[in-house]
Amino acid sequence: MANAFERHGLDHLSASSINLFVAQPAMWAMQKLLRRKSSVGPAAHRGTAIEAGVEMGLFDPAVSVEACQDLAVARFNQLTALSSDPAVQKERVNIAPAVAIALAELRQYGIPEAAEGNRQHRIEVLLPGVPVPFIGWLDFWFPARGIIVDLKTQGRLSSKISDPHARQGAIYHAAHGNNEIRFAYVTPQKIGVYRLEDPRTHIARVVSIARSIERFLSLSDDGAELTAALSPDLDSFYWNDPGSRAAAQEIWGLAPEAAPQA
Known part of the structure; x- marks a missing residue:
């Protein structure tokens, strides 16, 4: 049953x-x-974008922080392209600094499997x-x-x-x-x-x-x-x-x- x-x-x-x-x-x-x-809002898309940038930087230690930030912002722009939510711009400016801070901490752990x-x-x-x-x-x-x-x-x-x-x-x-x-x-x-x-x-x-x-x-x-x-x-x-x-x-x-x- x-x-x-x-x-x-x-x-x-x-x-x-x-x-x-x-x-x-x-x-x-x-x-x-x-x-x-x-549907999820800009805050959730911010999280997805930051994770994408951090993932890139952890799995490839040779890639620059700036490249990781660019990828994260591009991912966010893609996810929010059709959104009219006024919070989009507020969330966008938070992405690059968060990626840099996360990579500075987590790259100390090495390369994930x-x-x-x-x-x-x-x-x-x-x-x-x-x-x-x-x-x-x-x-x-x-x-x-x-x-x-x-x-x-x-x-x-x-x-x-x-x-x-x-x-x-x-x-x-x-x-x-x-x-x-x-x-x-x-x-x-x-x-x-x-x-x-x-x-x-x-x-x-x-x-x-x-x-x-x-x-x-x-x-x-x-x-x-x-x-x-x-x-x-x-x-x-x-x-x-x-x-x-x-x-x-x-x-x-x-x-x-x-x-x-x-």
Whole structure:
């Protein structure tokens, strides 16, 4: 007999999936059960662009920082070419300095190991009590040092690893238990690198969330019915995307609202 995940066409989980379920269960249901996707804004594209520039510089130590910055800005311009969001320009100017700061720190680790056909390593791990695997991708793995580094971009530097990121790191640790997990938080001004402590505590929370999702899915085989049982918090930044807000208005019968101010 198919488990609750399989009955809803879900064959795996991820750190982003469980974290979204905790933060915004209505959006999780909209995306995973009704297959209504959400667009991301300039801040997310900034992160993608910075990671591309840093990746280039780490895997090829001979390439200049300026070339890495140029690639990152070009990637951002490509991702935001059709965007009318006024935040695009604000995010663009943060890219080059963040790339330089991240490379100055992370090049000290050496050259990461590249996966076959892809620089990032795919992980897939089954956790006790969860019937579907967790899938994810490692940003930078330095096996000679026994360190996995995940790069996060921010406007203001965190002083510690956030709980959602700790859950992500715990999943990585479950897949590669002999490695230390570190998170590198980079801003246009500075970088902070923090080691994940006590991954067992965080993996227990991961399993607890996964079981909560399973219990929720077990309530009905009708994804629309489950989604309707929840209600979106449109004041949250998660719903800033106009397409997501329009979908929420359609799904939950909400009156049209003005888009949030940037």
